[in-house]
Amino acid sequence: MAPAVAGLAEEFPAAEPWSLLDDRLLADAPQDGPLPPALVDRMRRLIGHALAGGADGVLLTCSLYGSVTETVDTPVPLLAPDTAAFERALALSSGTGRVLVLASFETAMRDSVARFSAASAASEASAASAASVAAASARVGSAVAAPAAVGSAASGSGAEVVGVVAPDAFDAAREGNLPALRDALRDACLPHLTGADVVLLAQYSLAPAAASLSTALGVPVVSGPQAAAAALRSALTGSPL
CATH class of the missing domain: 3.40.50 (Rossmann fold)
Structure with missing residues (x-):
C-alpha cells in the first residue's frame, strides 16, 4: 500500500489516503486460475467497508484482484490497480x-x-x-x-x-x-x-x-x-x- 500512498502524494496531494488491509488476500490467492468465490467475496466486503466509511474513491492495490472491480457497482470511482x-x-x-x-x-x-x-x-x-x-x-x-x-x-x-x-x-x-x-x-x-x-x-x-x-x-x-x-x-x- 505504501507505493499507492506515494502515488497519491505525487499525483493527487489533496487526497487523504485511508489504507485497508487484509494481509492474507495475496497468500490465499491460487497460483493459477480464477479467484475462488470466497476470495472475491472477501475483497468485495473490504470495498464495502471503505464505502460504508465514506470513501470518495476506492483503489485496489493487488493486481490479482483487479477483476473484482467488474463485479461491484459503487457510487464512487472504483479502480482496479492497473486499469489506468x-x-x-x-x-x-x-x-x-x-x-x-x-x-x-x-x-x-x-x-x-x-x-x-x-x-x-x-x-x-x-x-x-x-x-x-x-x-x-x-x-x-x-x-x-x-x-x-x-x-x-x-x-x-x-x-x-x-x-x-x-x-x-x-x-x-x-x-x-x-x-x-x-x-x-x-x-x-x-x-x-x-x-x-x-x-x-x-x-x-x-x-x-x-x-x-x-x-x-x-x-x-x-x-x-x-x-x-x-x-x-x-x-x-x-x-x-
Whole structure:
C-alpha cells in the first residue's frame, strides 16, 4: 500500500489516503486460475467497508484482484490497480507497439500479461468500431469516402506484449533496497529491450524504481500507483490526466 500512498502524494496531494488491509488476500490467492468465490467475496466486503466509511474513491492495490472491480457497482470511482496504467501504456505504444510487462514473480507476470493483452484487444476493437462508424457517416454525407484512412485505423494488430520476470526484484522490493530493485529490473529487461516502446510494471511493489529504471533503460516506465492516482484525481476533480 505504501507505493499507492506515494502515488497519491505525487499525483493527487489533496487526497487523504485511508489504507485497508487484509494481509492474507495475496497468500490465499491460487497460483493459477480464477479467484475462488470466497476470495472475491472477501475483497468485495473490504470495498464495502471503505464505502460504508465514506470513501470518495476506492483503489485496489493487488493486481490479482483487479477483476473484482467488474463485479461491484459503487457510487464512487472504483479502480482496479492497473486499469489506468494499461491505458497509459497503450497510449505510449500507440496501441500497436512493443510493451514489456515486468514482474518479480511468474504468477503476477502471467496475470498482468493476460489482462493487458485483453485491454489492448478491446482498445483495438473500439478503434476499429469507431473507424467503421466514421466511414459509414462519411458515405452517408458524401459520395466520396476515404477508405485508405479507415483501413489504416482499423488494421492495427494490437500491442506486442512481452512478459518479463525479474526474480531478484522480489526480495529487493520487500527490503526497500531501491538500487538493487532498479538493477534487478534493468537486468531483466535488457535482453528484451530492442524495439520496446514502454515498460509496464506489473506490481505496485516495483513502483518506487519506476523513475530510475526509465533513466537506466531510456524508455518510459509506467507504474500503477502514479497512473491510478492521476485517474482518481481526474475522476474526482475533473482535472485532466
